[in-house]
Amino acid sequence: MITFHEALKTVKHATKKLDTEIINLADCLNRVVAEDVLSDMSLPPFNKSAMDGYACKQSDLANNLEVLEVIAAGSAPTKTVGTNQCSKIMTGAMVPEGADTVIMIEHTEQINDNHIHFTKEKTKSNICLKGEDILENDVVLKKGTRLKAQHISVLASVGCANPVVYKQPKVATIATGSELVEPDQKPEISQIRNVNSWQLQAQLQKMGIKGDNKGIVLDSKQATKEAMIKSLEENDVLIISGGVSVGDFDFIPQILKELGFNIWFHTLMVKPGKHTVFATCKEKYVLGLPGNPVSSFVQFELLGKPLLYRLMGYDYNAPMVRMPIASDYKRKRADRLEFLPVRFNADNQVVPIKYHGSAHINAFTSANGIMLIPTDVDEFMEGEFVHVRQL
Numbered sequence: 001m002i003t004f005h006e007a008l009k010t011v012k013h014a015t016k017k018l019d020t021e022i023i024n025l026a027d028c029l030n031r032v033v034a035e036d037v038l039s040d041m042s043l044p045p046f047n048k049s050a051m052d053g054y055a056c057k058q059s060d061l062a063n064n065l066e067v068l069e070v071i072a073a074g075s076a077p078t079k080t081v082g083t084n085q086c087s088k089i090m091t092g093a094m095v096p097e098g099a100d101t102v103i104m105i106e107h108t109e110q111i112n113d114n115h116i117h118f119t120k121e122k123t124k125s126n127i128c129l130k131g132e133d134i135l136e137n138d139v140v141l142k143k144g145t146r147l148k149a150q151h152i153s154v155l156a157s158v159g160c161a162n163p164v165v166y167k168q169p170k171v172a173t174i175a176t177g178s179e180l181v182e183p184d185q186k187p188e189i190s191q192i193r194n195v196n197s198w199q200l201q202a203q204l205q206k207m208g209i210k211g212d213n214k215g216i217v218l219d220s221k222q223a224t225k226e227a228m229i230k231s232l233e234e235n236d237v238l239i240i241s242g243g244v245s246v247g248d249f250d251f252i253p254q255i256l257k258e259l260g261f262n263i264w265f266h267t268l269m270v271k272p273g274k275h276t277v278f279a280t281c282k283e284k285y286v287l288g289l290p291g292n293p294v295s296s297f298v299q300f301e302l303l304g305k306p307l308l309y310r311l312m313g314y315d316y317n318a319p320m321v322r323m324p325i326a327s328d329y330k331r332k333r334a335d336r337l338e339f340l341p342v343r344f345n346a347d348n349q350v351v352p353i354k355y356h357g358s359a360h361i362n363a364f365t366s367a368n369g370i371m372l373i374p375t376d377v378d379e380f381m382e383g384e385f386v387h388v389r390q391l
Ligand SMILES: Nc1nc2c(c(=O)[nH]1)N[C@H]1C(S)=C(S)[C@@H](COP(=O)(O)OP(=O)(O)OC[C@H]3O[C@@H](n4cnc5c(N)ncnc54)[C@H](O)[C@@H]3O)O[C@H]1N2
Pocket: 175, 176, 177, 179, 180, 192, 193, 194, 195, 196, 197, 241, 242, 243, 244, 245, 246, 247, 250, 273, 274, 275, 289, 290, 291, 292, 293, 295, 358, 359
């Protein structure tokens, strides 16, 4: 048995980044840039008005100003602003030569057809200076950045319409269990519906990965082995649920050995998810998750995400917060690091959700975090700060 931190370190250590590819800006969300991205120009590319108003000299603010022209965004000024002159200017337009200030239109009055007057005492310059955000050849995104919407805007602004990113892993999921039927079927006596495949596919989808859902495989060693071989021929990663503990039909570790995989770990000092398998063979990866749906969900979050992101060139660390717990919390055994569903209340406190254990999947429907209880800690007192992974 190893600790969660050892398991996480192992997963990151044993997993190699995939090759790179060039993709379109439209497909970039959640992908990871494989090269530093440099700007091909300064931004703003010219001194730019931040307001609709009049571009003039700060030294002339007390005087009546002659209006020379109207400068729209996208057109260049044609006149230099001299003493006691101004040009009407729109937000985003180039500030004309000679002007060092833009007075807001609301702070002016019209004197006659072509003269205005500033009605306030003072103003900011209201000019965004050339290059104040980004200079030409600046590194705007570092290699290894995972692209969120705000990064995509930076790519667009520096003209990087086809960034080089790491490839996405191809990921198959298999649910093992002779008791399983698909959600559109009515289970017979002793059967239940397959939850994990659908949950895992949704978890993959949230990462931007379109998974290969291989459905259910019955608890037969031969059938499981064949399904695993096929999935691994077609994919980089196989996430398989069930069949990893110590029952008569828990074949996964044995099959992995027969297929020549190196099993890095099989049991973790973690709850839920004591029986979680991680195995690799050349550049193929298998994550065997416990059959209980909460265990599968939590272990995908804890180990699946770092594994897949690592392949995609990104060092994933879950977003964590430290917040006070809303009431006392006790547990009976403190021999494993435990992860529990919690929500945040209006007072920014952590509220543990009623939870019966790793088969209780609907406990997670109102959860927006997973609280950690470290090994050897058996209680938290109201108001004590606890660590929560955000979901
Ligand atoms: N003697 C022991 N028995 C068990 C131990 C143990 O340490 N010693 N650990 C228990 C814990 S904790 C878990 S978790 C499970 C893990 O077992 P497996 O990964 O081999 O999973 P299964 O036995 O196949 O299934 C467990 C449970 O989950 C249900 N299940 C399975 N697949 C799905 C699915 N796709 N959708 C919904 N539900 C699923 C299955 O019906 C079982 O109820 O082992 C314990 N036993």
